[in-house]
Amino acid sequence: MSGNPYLLAAYSVTWIIHITYLGTIVRRFSRLKREIADLKGSGVGSKSDMGSYRM
Amino acid sequence: MIQWLNDAKLHDSMKKLFPILGVLTAILLIYALYQALVVAPTEQTMGDVQRIFYYHVPSAWTAFILLLVNFGASVFYLVTRRSTADIVALVGAEVGVVFLTVNLVTGPIWARPVWGIWWTWDMRLTSTLVLWLIYVSYLFLRRFSSSGETPLLAAALAVLGALCVPFVYFSIWFFRTQHPQPVLGGGGSIDPRMLHVLLINWLAFSCFAFLVCWSRYRLEKLQREVDAAHAMESLLEPRESVR
Numbered sequence: 285m286s287g288n289p290y291l292l293a294a295y296s297v298t299w300i301i302h303i304t305y306l307g308t309i310v311r312r313f314s315r316l317k318r319e320i321a322d323l324k325g326s327g328v329g330s331k332s333d334m335g336s337y338r339m
Numbered sequence: 340m341i342q343w344l345n346d347a348k349l350h351d352s353m354k355k356l357f358p359i360l361g362v363l364t365a366i367l368l369i370y371a372l373y374q375a376l377v378v379a380p381t382e383q384t385m386g387d388v389q390r391i392f393y394y395h396v397p398s399a400w401t402a403f404i405l406l407l408v409n410f411g412a413s414v415f416y417l418v419t420r421r422s423t424a425d426i427v428a429l430v431g432a433e434v435g436v437v438f439l440t441v442n443l444v445t446g447p448i449w450a451r452p453v454w455g456i457w458w459t460w461d462m463r464l465t466s467t468l469v470l471w472l473i474y475v476s477y478l479f480l481r482r483f484s485s486s487g488e489t490p491l492l493a494a495a496l497a498v499l500g501a502l503c504v505p506f507v508y509f510s511i512w513f514f515r516t517q518h519p520q521p522v523l524g525g526g527g528s529i530d531p532r533m534l535h536v537l538l539i540n541w542l543a544f545s546c547f548a549f550l551v552c553w554s555r556y557r558l559e560k561l562q563r564e565v566d567a568a569h570a571m572e573s574l575l576e577p578r579e580s581v582r
Contacts, residue, residue, distance in 0.1 A: 288390075290391065290449065291387050294444075294448040294449065295372075297441075297448070301440055302547075306551065316562060
């Protein structure tokens, strides 16, 4: 296999798209963790089902 | 199946299994990449550009399966109004759009050196773009509508959008098109070694899609629980201030 620029571009773009999407999921999980910590601090989180949800 | 997703045992098992499945999927993806770049024979006419096919086609197949999951869950939601079905529908559409985006981007990268153009308003390409736009609209509806009827409207849109999936898939049978013929069940033919590599890549991307869907499902479920807790907090605040 030679270093074809179109092949390199296609494979790179594929992984850039997937990694970017995974990044958004990780970022949203982090934000939710902070929100849960705040809610538990205010005493509401423990009163809901969320209190039993494990990350 | 949908009710099974709420099972606590399943969540506990997946929590333990997820790192192992993640490592196995990563190994499978690396193996599939090696197969695509090194093991698969070089196509005589197109050369190495043809290897784009090992990412382009599995991405399309995976996207179609996820959009069919979205369709099934949407129908289930319309019948039962279960929130789990709504979450599954959302996850299927969102991850399906990601895979369809990969398909739509890698296609023109292949077309430029082979056809001499990035894009043509051919039936397969145009219908795939329309399909992508329908599901992007679905995601916009879910993201920006605050109505309580949003899941219902989204489910109705998903059912209509799903009608487009078989149209896209079979468009190369129904219309004269510049797009290559299908490698399975159609007029095209493929070297068995290439088919083997294609199926390995599809398996790898399917495993990857499953893990992404599971993460996104957990995220959405947790998000809804946090939203419910916020709603409870806003209900409790006025009472506390009265005291």
